[in-house]
Structure formats: C-alpha cells, structure tokens
Amino acid sequence: MAIKGQALNNPNTKERIVFQQTEKDTDGSVVEFDHYMPPSTTPVFPEHVQLNQEERFDIVSGTARYRLNGMEHEAHLGDSVVVPPGAFHVNCWNAGPDELHLRHSFRPALGADYFFETMFTLAQAGKANAKGEINLLHLAVIGSEIASQTYRAGIPIPLQRLGLSLLAALGRLLGYRAPHH
Numbered sequence: 001m002a003i004k005g006q007a008l009n010n011p012n013t014k015e016r017i018v019f020q021q022t023e024k025d026t027d028g029s030v031v032e033f034d035h036y037m038p039p040s041t042t043p044v045f046p047e048h049v050q051l052n053q054e055e056r057f058d059i060v061s062g063t064a065r066y067r068l069n070g071m072e073h074e075a076h077l078g079d080s081v082v083v084p085p086g087a088f089h090v091n092c093w094n095a096g097p098d099e100l101h102l103r104h105s106f107r108p109a110l111g112a113d114y115f116f117e118t119m120f121t122l123a124q125a126g127k128a129n130a131k132g133e134i135n136l137l138h139l140a141v142i143g144s145e146i147a148s149q150t151y152r153a154g155i156p157i158p159l160q161r162l163g164l165s166l167l168a169a170l171g172r173l174l175g176y177r178a179p180h181h
Contacts, residue, residue, distance in 0.1 A: 002031075002113035008120035013132040014038040017116060023109035031112040032105040034060070037094040043067075044132050047090050047153035053110055055083040055091070058103040063096030088153050111146025118142055118179055137171030144168035145178045 004025055007018045014037075021032040035057075047067065057064065057075070064075040067090035068083060074095065075081050083089045094100035106112035119134065119142075128134045134142075143150070143164055151160045 002117040006117070008117060008124070010120050010123040010128075010132055012123050012128050012130050013041070013044055015044070015132075017104075017120065019113060020103070022113045023111065026109065028109045030105055030107050031109040032103060033113070033116065035102050035104040037062075037100040039094055039097050039099060041094040041100075043090045043093045045091050047088055049088045049151055049153065050083075050085055051149040051151070052085055052108075053112070053148055053150075054085055054107045055089070056105045056107070057081040057092045058105075060101040060103060062094060062098050062100030062102075064092040064100055064102060065095035066090060066092045106148075110148040112148060115142065115146055115148070121179070135176070137167055137174060138176040140164055140167035141171040141176045142178045
C-alpha cells in the first residue's frame, strides 16, 4: 500500500515518483505524487482514456510534451495540463534537456497509487522490459483490481472490457498475482 512520502524508482525508464497524497489519505478523492523524468524521454504509456477520472500534470520544472485529443502540446514551468474524464491522451514526457518534475494527480483516486506503486515495484524486481512494460497477463490481473476505467485508444472499449476479464482470468490461472491493496 502506497504511503505519503514513499519514493519509488523505475530502473528501466529512470523515472522516480514520491507520493504526496494517497487514496487512503484522502478517502479516495485524490492521488498525488511528484513525478521526475530524465531528459529527452519518450512517452511511457500509449494513448489512452480514463472514463471516470481526471488526470492532471502541474509542471514544477522542465519542459513537457503531451498529446490531448490528438493534438500535441508543450507545457512549461507553472503550466497545468488537465485531462478531463473521457479525453484521449498520451501522458507527459520530457522533451527538454533537463529533468522534468511534475506533480501528477488523479481525481478520484480509483487505485492510481496502487497501480503506479505496483508498476514501479515490478520494474525494480526485474519484471518489466526496457520501456517499463510488464507481461500483458500480469497487467490484466493488476488492472482488474482497480476501479479506474482506463482503456487504450484504437480498440473498442467493449472489446477491451471482455479481453481484460479473459486475460485476467488466464493470468490468475498461470499464477500471476496482484499485490493486495
């Protein structure tokens, strides 16, 4: 379970996060963490949508690039990027020569701290590839444990819902587990 002040590093992507507010701290209303990215990175997550969550990026230092509803933008110190529920987007990545520091938040929380803590912990355990991606069956098991309705762009959502259920069931049969939260 993520706790306020907890810092996690992803050895593959060289990202670092420090939790500022967890789902438990806020009775589920928000998850907020400082997110640090090394210079000149590429997006870690593919284009996606959260149907039931707002995602926000407040730029503390550095230069961020992001894609929102198909349009690419740049954000700088003091800028805020608000991704409303239902908007297709690619999370911020570092387009500049210096470390990018942003405050990353989700409203409502819906397991976002659990998801990021799990992904970073699996990367630390050597269970992620160079891009920070984990096995699809393991990801389905983890995704089935959270309330966020997050889906990839380009694949019909009803098909993804069915696929998630089937892949999570197969993953559990093959021994993949999600840490308890």
